[in-house]
Amino acid sequence: MQVRILPTPVQAAALEATLRACNEAATWASEVAFDKDVKRNFALREHTYGEVKARWGLGAQAAQHVIKKTCDAYATLKANLKAGHLGKPGSKRYRKATGKPVAFRPESAQPYDDRMLSWQIAERRVSIWTVSGRVKDVAFTASPEQLATLALYRKGESDLVCRDGMWFLNATCEVPEAPPNTEPVDFLGIDLGIVNIATTSDGEIMAGRELNRIRVRERKLRTKLQKKNTPSARRRLKKRRRKEARRAKDINHKIAKHVVAEAERTGRGIALEDLTGIRERVRLRKPQRATHSSWSFHQLGAFIAYKARRVGVPVVYVDPAYTSRTCAECGHVDRANRVSQAWFACRNCGVVAHADRNGSRNIRARAWELWRRGAESTAPVPTPRREVGTGRKRSITPSDARCASPSL
Template identity: 55%
Template sequence: MVKQVVQVKLLPTPEQAAALAATLRAVNDAANWASQTAFAYGVPREYALRQHTYTELRDRGLGSQVAQLVIKKACHAYAPIAGLIKTGRLQGNRAAKATSKPVVFRADAAQAFDDRCLSWDHDACTVSIWTVAGRMRGIRFTGHPDHLKILAAHRRGESDLVFRDGTWYLYATVDIADAEANTDPIDFVGVDMGIVNIATTSDGDNHCGAGLRRYRRRMAKVRAELQAKATKSAKKKLKARSRREARAVNDINHRISKQLVSVAERTGRGIGIEDLAGVRDRVRLPAAQRGELNSWSFHQLQTYIAYKAKRAGVPVVVIDPRNTSRRCPRCGHTAKANRPNQASFACRRCGLAGPADQVAAINIRDRARMTWAAVNQPIVADTLQPAADTSDKPPASAGGS
């Protein structure tokens, strides 16, 4: 089962928009009070917090189910902090600061609604939602036709009401059944990921990152100018530009992953990718290049490939990335000298030469083949050795002569 989030845009009337805005303010004010209560009593768990807050939340005018959702929201806000401290990712002064005060919610922070508080009419493209002004019915929504079909067929669980940049949205969770997995791929497509070339396949397809790099350099220059001003307007523009850049990267990664999975599905192959976890800690670069390394969105691209492949039934194999760009796929010779520069590969033993990223993708494909064969090789019982004939032997309990 693949879990996804579908975004739809709400088109409320002025009256409906005012009711939605008042609702967000009310529930977030209540969530702040519940958060302060959880902090004061030291009860971040939902059942314990309910004993201290439920009656007061009902007195504030919240519906019974909305009150439960507000309590859950306050509890869930503390869970990531506890998890980071437990795993050691939040330590020292940062941990002390995070636990020294209650969690605070923005006045327009998103709020979850379940099926008791929000209902969908997919034929009319409207929703009905609980608000502090009463039940608001007939709020129109719109979205991509494919997304609306998925929403109507697979929506499950809660939906989040979001107000962003003057526009109202609903984020709904959908559960899509996996396609029948291809358990016998005829081969694999190796995918090498990088900064100069976002993705290069063993087939020779290259998704160049030059345009994205130019865009990011331009955004970095504008960001530096706005940060130097440090005015309220500049900070607002910084926030908007940050979201714009994130959307651009997100769109590129979606397009690339969709194309890779489509090729693999059409040709009956699997996909081989590298395990790049911790690559930023292993690589040492000049200061001028660290910004590009830190903004490299390889994990997002791999995540998109993984879930799209799962939905299409395409197997994905993750391999060890060591020396994939230094090994010759023809003779196996591995040496740093095989990579004279970033773009080129030239084997010092057999003379094989070509684009370095494509050579690395071929090595990834070969390792994916071996990994798949090793993991999925059937265990066959040894039937060649005949069983011992014990028909003439005395039973174990019989005594000797």
């Protein structure tokens, strides 16, 4: 649960100094870990704990979190390398990632536990540790729904984040899940695409025309401002950064919420395509590359999966091979069946249908067949990670591991 905190100028200065000190210490600890090849928490603590406390004036809990954050960064980097997200071993990108220590930006997020951060939810205030001492009565703002969730389910760590001059706290909330539906009456097939973001086997189309138009406009504006390269152009670039990503994320949240609500209402499961590695498999012409790289299919799939787990809707991932060339009526497979991006015409039985609707029906049929054979829901299950100093566990989803890079 993300809430925005509203510190005074004095409080904001203390928070900024704390983030800088913690991240400088983490970068130093990362260099020690890289040089000594010690990347486990307790082993690295023996080499760095005393120095981190003495040089940067951090408290005991803050020093432990700094060291653990460093180890977590290396663990995430290792997972990304193993999954192939940073290229093949020996490639330029792979060598760049492994050839130097992980570095932390001055304003990277810093974890806090309940000894360093206390919440007064009813008063909308927090008390937070800084390098200048305990800062009390820091205001935060939240909706009634967020306040209720924080009051009922907040447990474990919270992360202090500074983004574009605004301050946030990301609180870990352990929200109970509904019991999974082990007997869905059917599946709702979802065909993911670029022209149409999502198409359901019920025939509903969530068009991506508006989003794609915005992306083209933003791309042209970025190119124009980068060429101009004046102080005012750079200020405008900084002001507009992440705007496109925020809009896409908002649209994906709305689509995911609608799809999961429909599946829950009708007692069905959700069928998605397993599109892992599609960017490596597909060869595109240059004008199409930017559009394809901007396609946020993984984010939408992750949103659907976690929202489905919260309400007990099963999710099954199917092989996407030939779903766009297979007739949902007779099962005939032919490349010529796909007459255009929008239309499908079967060469065997003569059925004419919207191409994405036909594909979503094939996805639904494959999921139902897998389920009848005994396949279980494949929605990603978070992996528990024990937190420092609290004895609690924090959930990390597979999408978190994809977000890490050598420079954090």
